[in-house]
Amino acid sequence: MSDLNAKINAHFAGFVVRKDLVKAVKGNAIVPTYVLEYLLGQYCATDDEASIETGIDTVKDILRKHYVHRNEAGLIQSTIRERGRYKVIDRISVALNEKTDAYEATFENLSIKRVGVDSVTVKANPKLLVSGVWCIADVQYEHSEDARVSPWLIEALKPIQIASIDFEGFVEARRAFTTEEWIDVLLQSIGFDPAAFGKRSKLLQLMRLIPFVERNYNLIELGPKGTGKSHVYSEFSPHGQLISGGEVSVPKLFVNNSNGRIGLVGFWDVVAFDEFAGREKSANKALVDIMKNYMANKTFSRGITPIGAEASFAFVGNTAHNVPYMLKNSDLFEELPPQFHDSAFIDRLHAYLPGWEVDVIRAEMFTTGFGFIVDYLAEILRHLRGDDLSHRHQAFFAVGPQISTRDRDAIHKTMSGLMKLLFPAGGETEAEVEELLRLAMESRKRVKDQLKRIDSTYPPVDFHFVSKAGRKVVVTTLEEDEFPQFYYLHAASEPKLRSQIGEEGEAAPAEREEQNSKGASAAVVTKPPSSEAKEGHFVFAENRKGITFDKLFGPYLRGATKIVVTDPYIRLFYQVRNVMELVETVIRLKAPEEQVAMQLVTFPDSVNPEKQADNLNAIMTACEGTGVTFTWAFDGTGTGHARHITTDTGWKISLDRGLDIFQQYAMNDAFNLANRLQEHRAVKQFEVTYLRV
Template identity: 50%
Template sequence: MDELSAKLNQHFAGRVVRKDLTKKIKEGANVPVYVLEYLLGMYCATEDEDSIREGVERVKSILAENFVRPDEAEKVKSKIREHGRYTIIDRVTVKLNEKKDVYEAEFSNLGIKGVVMPSSYVKNYERLLAGGIWCIIKMDYYFDEEQKGSSPFCINSLTPIQLPNLELEEIMVGRRHFTKDEWIDVLIRSIGLEPTKLSNNVKWHMLERMVPLVENNYNLCELGPRGTGKSHIYKEISPNSILVSGGQTTVANLFYNMASRQIGLVGLWDCVAFDEVAGISFKDKDAIQIMKDYMASGSFARGKEEKAATASMVFIGNINQSVDALLKTSHLFEPFPEAIANDTAFFDRIHYYLPGWEIPKFRPEFFTDEYGFITDYLAEFLREMRKRSFSDAFDRYFKLGNNLNQRDVIAVRKTVSGLVKLIYPNGEFDKDDIEEILRYALIGRRRVKEQLKKIGGMEFYDVHFSYIDNETMNEQFVSVPEQGGDKIIPEGLGKPGHVYTVARGRTGMIGVYKIETQVVSGSGKFEKTGLGSDREAKEAIETAFRFFRANSKKISGSISTTTKDYLMHVEDINGVGLTSELSLAAFVALCSGALDRPCQSQMVILGSMSIGGTINKVEELANVLQVCFDAGAKKVLMPMSSATDIATVPPELFAKFQISFYQSPEDAVFKALGVE
């Protein structure tokens, strides 16, 4: 037993179990993990190997003899009758029969109901009335001919296997004996994983997977490679969540059945997880709309009334190509079905996008052999914490930047609240602790917003999330690792002949293009590379060179087009396809190379020109400027004809740049090179 396991046994005696024992028995017995771990906690909570072996055998024999399998229900009923008394393990649900003024029990696997339940058990174990709990029950059999309407089965004694109630104070006090890192490791071991084999980043992702179980109405999306355990926690760990395999369901099943007047999955479970988002489909046309309504407000309208529920929504799926390739050609929500894939309103309701590609594929060594909380104890802790909220946890130390709209703020607050409940359930944390959680929350929501910007364009321009220290007023920005957009245009002066421009590519997306020009001694040849078979891009570059040859003397008498060779390479940095709007930037690049003088640092040159030097205005100026900002541009050179479109640009975005206007190609060259 390592140091952490010893500490866990000391402060949570009887609440912990060795996770490798669960794994061994679970592989051979199809019983719920929480039933199994309760028994292991009873018979194997010791360090002595011989006692553990005996305990495991005892658990196996109890399961073999007393666990009721549905296909053996009649055999077990016969044993109760023949023996007069027999012990069983089954799920028991209780209802009050107000006509007879008695509590009546229903046995899930045994398939009997109407069994009178002594009221003392109901008072002690309230969960019997709320969905039922697994129990060990001693059953008696007594048939009375005079009372033909009543059940001959009687309950002699009942012991809950699931936790009948949870002393939250026990966890609050116990938490104080562990450091932050130790407590995180305890939680990760409790879901069966070995934290020493995981990086710090992956540990945080594992905690994030638990947030929908601890936070009401939380919407999480996780897309990534296969084999990373995306659905494990919702299927195996918590008896309070349900996994909708294949993604196919109906409005009646998920929300409300109008015929039977019964609420659906969102009212019965703490968390509804959709496995394989690519397969999400509804027969009802209004299903997506109802789901959007529920994800935004926690309520939905069916028939004449509005229903409220607290279930969180989790969307799990696979990304079949590399993230880099997906970001260049599409967006990170692409695996969703066609009905949803371009619905920005749906994705805007997702509070956190967990990057599944950052989690390694699970191998045997990733599963722990050490102690963790009994699964049901963990699940009850998570469920109990849903009644609390820490959404204002960071207000004392920080406030959020101005790029976050109301939905962003709600998303960040919910994530912060969920992670605080998991890591600091007693509310004891300091400024550094909450800053770590706040940064993590902002990154996941910004990942959602970045993809919304790709799908919806200018409507979602405000993606530069930040938080401000209340004391120093220092503003910290967060970036999304896979975007890497901030480094496209580096700081400082570039090389002569190197120019950046932004335009709409062949795929319909706006991207950044880098034009590199090299000038060497020669006889006036012009060579161009990087254009492939794109005819319009080639024509734009040819236009630039012809104009350069005809007008270079207007720029400088020192430029020669007969004793120098010009080599030009065009790079489509974002992979959005080449563009026909390269002529003006290419002309500036040729002049910059010929004069051996670099353009101003972090500058983007916008606009294009005709063979005669006529300047074309920039289409979709606001969207283009947003891409300039994302790429790291600080200065923008644009045609004077685009000045009328400045009103379409959000003021916060326009203020990010030093803007210069040009009236002719020659004017553009002088301003780009900083020549007065």
């Protein structure tokens, strides 16, 4: 067990579960994760292997006996009849039969309707009246000669969720974890392995939780297929409801005028719209109008009296094109249905989560470590909805005065959500707040910049914040720095924006580089170096793509006959592969008749030095006959930590991460573009400095 997993079990005993156990017990049961983890939490909330094995068997037995499969509905109905009563796990909804003045339940998988349920049960669980709720229920069968009377009755019903939580105990236990550890705990709790993600990618995953912790929060995420956009909203919490974008109506979402029944927003913490994108889709104008009013004012009305609610909205959908295509030809909201591709609707979104930065989910991304039982964490997040931490960052920073009230409110709400997730007990540092504030402002700036494309009446806004010491930090989006030639394309007539574009269509980095030299955070993003070798310092944001060794090193290695790479961490296979790819860059750059001597200076691997030597020798063999002579040696001092490349043409390239600039990708997949082409890989955050020596 890792140190983090041991720490989780020590401070949250009984409230955590090993996340890979869900797959072990699920079988062919089509139930949400929180249902399975509720059961696992009853029997497997321990780190004792023997108890876990026994608990798994118990949960499997419960599912085998009591979970209702649709194709076995008839068998279970017969069992209930023969025994008189039987316990089932099913999704149950309730409706009032006005003719009989009685509540009647419908069991989704068991395929029975008109099941009698008493008023006390319904009052205790009002969500049963809105949509299905997963429950454990004792169903009774009593045949009657009166055909009008249903033989089915609910004797007892219990929604699958934790009854109570100790919030103060949760907050106190949080203090035992560093910020980095806590982020990893949350990531493991939603099922992912923290080692497969960079810092920014982890925060993007956690942003999906903000609607659960922040009232009336409106989040949109558009991106490629297969990135898990809807997973959190369908599997993570019993307080969220995922609906298809095409299945929503005014009565279902807000209020039914015919009977006065309140819709989803009155009962659920989060209403998520799956498959929201699609230009061929259409939406009812009345629905769009009432949604816009609710998103802006937290109220809705279809009669005389306005009704307040606190449900957050999450809109998720797929994009048909990549980011540069959208920026060049339309905007980042191009896939929305026409009725929602409207400036008034878009302006009410607090944050745009860039789904194109989220990796397609692969098997190795899932964790085998411990995380919170999702239902426990869902109750914690629900408790935090009542807090307001939207101004806590102001102890360190002030948002730029030019930013409008609506933009400011959006930034504050995103910050409040992030602070609740990461710092419910306080204790945040200035550097930590700055990182979160950048992300919150960037998420709103992405909305505002696209609004300027859609509606020219929106003015340009200088998104920045200022520290107490007077340091101004300009915020840009990642795609703004990666594709400046397209980002400003549709607004180039505006003097402010035109001044940001250089002769070749790239954003002028002078202002941001100047701030970096004054001590701004390393998250500052600048454009990559030009094709001409010049001195300079560059900072690259996490998740950026399009970065290759050819672009980074090509101008500085061209013409060199001797190249020395110093990097103490060339030990694992992927690190040696990075060296091989640098060799490939040198081979592409040099003329066929030129001879280049390339040497690597590194440290021995303490775990498997033989394998390290074999891999490095394999590079030497591969270089034979190419005009590049590759050699390697261990640093004799054993104390150096510098990472740099030097050439006999007078250049020194200092690298804070060495050659290890790329995030994990599928190395064994020959048909994965990230495996084949460096420009399709997302990078880690890193810095590079070019010096004349």
